[in-house]
Amino acid sequence: xxxxxxxxxxxxxxxxxxxxxxxxxxxxxxxxxxxxxxxxxxxxxxxxxxxxxxxxxxxxxxxxxxxxxxxxxxxxxxxxxxxxxxxxxxxxxxxxxxxxxxxxxxxxxxxxxxxxxxxxxxxxxxxxxxx
Amino acid sequence: xxxxxxxxxxxxxxxxxxxxxxxxxxxxxxxxxxxxxxxxxxxxxxxxxxxxxxxxxxxxxxxxxxxxxxxxxxxxxxxxxxxxxxxxxxxxxxxxxxxxxxxxxxxxxxxxxxxxxxxxxxxxxxxxxxx
Amino acid sequence: xxxxxxxxxxxxxxxxxxxxxxxxxxxxxxxxxxxxxxxxxxxxxxxxxxxxxxxxxxxxxxxxxxxxxxxxxxxxxxxxxxxxxxxxxxxxxxxxxxxxxxxxxxxxxxxxxxxxxxxxxxxxxxxxxxx
Amino acid sequence: xxxxxxxxxxxxxxxxxxxxxxxxxxxxxxxxxxxxxxxxxxxxxxxxxxxxxxxxxxxxxxxxxxxxxxxxxxxxxxxxxxxxxxxxxxxxxxxxxxxxxxxxxxxxxxxxxxxxxxxxxxxxxxxxxxx
Numbered sequence: 023x024x025x026x027x028x029x030x031x032x033x034x035x036x037x038x039x040x041x042x043x044x045x046x047x048x049x050x051x052x053x054x055x056x057x058x059x060x061x062x063x064x065x066x067x068x069x070x071x072x073x074x075x076x077x078x079x080x081x082x083x084x085x086x087x088x089x090x091x092x093x094x095x096x097x098x099x100x101x102x103x104x105x106x107x108x109x110x111x112x113x114x115x116x117x118x119x120x121x122x123x124x125x126x127x128x129x130x131x132x133x134x135x136x137x138x139x140x141x142x143x144x145x146x147x148x149x150x151x152x153x
Numbered sequence: 154x155x156x157x158x159x160x161x162x163x164x165x166x167x168x169x170x171x172x173x174x175x176x177x178x179x180x181x182x183x184x185x186x187x188x189x190x191x192x193x194x195x196x197x198x199x200x201x202x203x204x205x206x207x208x209x210x211x212x213x214x215x216x217x218x219x220x221x222x223x224x225x226x227x228x229x230x231x232x233x234x235x236x237x238x239x240x241x242x243x244x245x246x247x248x249x250x251x252x253x254x255x256x257x258x259x260x261x262x263x264x265x266x267x268x269x270x271x272x273x274x275x276x277x278x279x280x281x282x283x284x
Numbered sequence: 285x286x287x288x289x290x291x292x293x294x295x296x297x298x299x300x301x302x303x304x305x306x307x308x309x310x311x312x313x314x315x316x317x318x319x320x321x322x323x324x325x326x327x328x329x330x331x332x333x334x335x336x337x338x339x340x341x342x343x344x345x346x347x348x349x350x351x352x353x354x355x356x357x358x359x360x361x362x363x364x365x366x367x368x369x370x371x372x373x374x375x376x377x378x379x380x381x382x383x384x385x386x387x388x389x390x391x392x393x394x395x396x397x398x399x400x401x402x403x404x405x406x407x408x409x410x411x412x413x414x415x
Numbered sequence: 416x417x418x419x420x421x422x423x424x425x426x427x428x429x430x431x432x433x434x435x436x437x438x439x440x441x442x443x444x445x446x447x448x449x450x451x452x453x454x455x456x457x458x459x460x461x462x463x464x465x466x467x468x469x470x471x472x473x474x475x476x477x478x479x480x481x482x483x484x485x486x487x488x489x490x491x492x493x494x495x496x497x498x499x500x501x502x503x504x505x506x507x508x509x510x511x512x513x514x515x516x517x518x519x520x521x522x523x524x525x526x527x528x529x530x531x532x533x534x535x536x537x538x539x540x541x542x543x544x545x546x
Binding site for chain 1: 461462463464466467470486489490491499500504506507508509510531532533
């Protein structure tokens with residue numbers, strides 16, 4: 023179970039990191055069912071990243087994997103190439119989505135979008151670490 | 154302009170009202186572009202209301218009208234009957250979406266979903282009043 | 285939690301009822317996240333009912349209500365009229381979807397489609413009773 | 416013709432193989448029309464693989480080819496590159512979908528998703544062999 027309070031704690035940590043990185047972000051949290059618990063768009067963050075942050079979180083829970091790792095397997099010639107066409111366009115295959123685990127079990131995920139892949143990943147990691 | 158801080162203030166007021174009403178809610182805020190600024194799903198709120206809260210907010214800004222009022226004009230025989238089929242299914246025509254105005258200008262909207270039409274409307278109004 | 289074994293028990297009971305009613309059905313089970321656990325199309329059941337059965341189950345969990353009851357509130361002039369346009373067309377507002385509850389908590393749902401509203405409801409009820 | 420009984424036999428064989436492989440899977444069967452006959456999600460299988468299993472089965476019947484073979488022709492530079500954008504996102508171009516044939520004719524397909532490409536393929540093959 024991920025409560026709204028959990029989600030807010032994770033988002034706060036991610037926001038703080040985004041501030042340090044100097045890049046405004048969209049940050050989204052989903053629960054074990056892949057359904058949105060909370061989302062924030064920091065002032066100035068990209069509008070196109072709303073959907074991406076939510077779907078990075080969905081993707082990370084949908085396959086219990088970071089979107090970065092999934093992306094490595096979803097390149098041309100890779101075993102999952104083409105997976106980005108599934109699930110009605112909800113599968114994101116670049117960095118910024120990380121599963122949230124409790125006692126070794128995935129119970130949700132965070133998705134971050136708004137900067138470079140590296141920045142998104144850093145911010146998502148900071149959020150995941152606070153869970 | 155609606156900042157994330159504005160959105161959080163509005164959401165906090167709506168959440169408090171939802172607590173008083175005794176019904177957990179999905180609450181969403183969009184900006185002048187109709188794009189999501191923030192969303193929360195209170196613990197126990199319906200999963201099907203995530204999309205509805207976001208789209209009630211979108212609808213209220215899209216037409217600068219409450220979804221309740223739009224709904225009155227969107228009944229069979231009404232002047233806007235069928236409008237719910239437009240905008241790729243994003244138009245909600247029942248209570249819970251209210252424009253957020255600054256100096257007489259609509260700059261965003263709140264959308265609430267999770268209870269009866271009356272409850273959603275009350276909670277959205279509490280949020281709008283806090284803007 | 286709904287296990288695949290749970291889903292199969294519910295489906296078996298629904299199938300048996302469908303046999304008694306004399307109408308082949310699509311039967312679908314979703315979990316607490318609204319995600320599909322199992323689906324069967326009985327021989328001769330309508331192809332168009334595949335999607336409907338899955339989405340009736342989704343709808344019942346999405347709002348913790350039977351689709352029959354939701355439908356009563358989603359008629360023109362009703363408090364939820366227009367809800368069928370939300371959630372990307374996944375909301376079904378006619379009989380055949382029933383929540384599955386454990387210790388008073390909704391943990392999933394069954395959706396049945398293939399006959400009249402009354403038949404769908406009967407078959408879904410038989411399934412829900414076996415949970 | 417694929418009956419529900421056929422589908423269940425194929426699924427049972429695939430499930431058994433998935434158990435041996437040690438990876439829970441989503442398994443879907445479609446008929447000659449490409450329409451779903453049955454689907455199961457084994458306990459613990461990925462939520463994102465529900466859609467993929469169903470659509471691997473659809474793809475295999477849609478083109479009377481394994482998704483693995485189709486994928487080889489759908490890489491950048493290949494003759495079918497871009498095919499994954501067709502059919503409203505229902506075309507899967509990685510291993511796990513296999514046509515089901517009777518007397519040399521394709522009458523349906525199995526789609527499996529939940530593990531590596533190799534695992535999915537093995538499990539799908541075990542199912543197809545049981546047809």
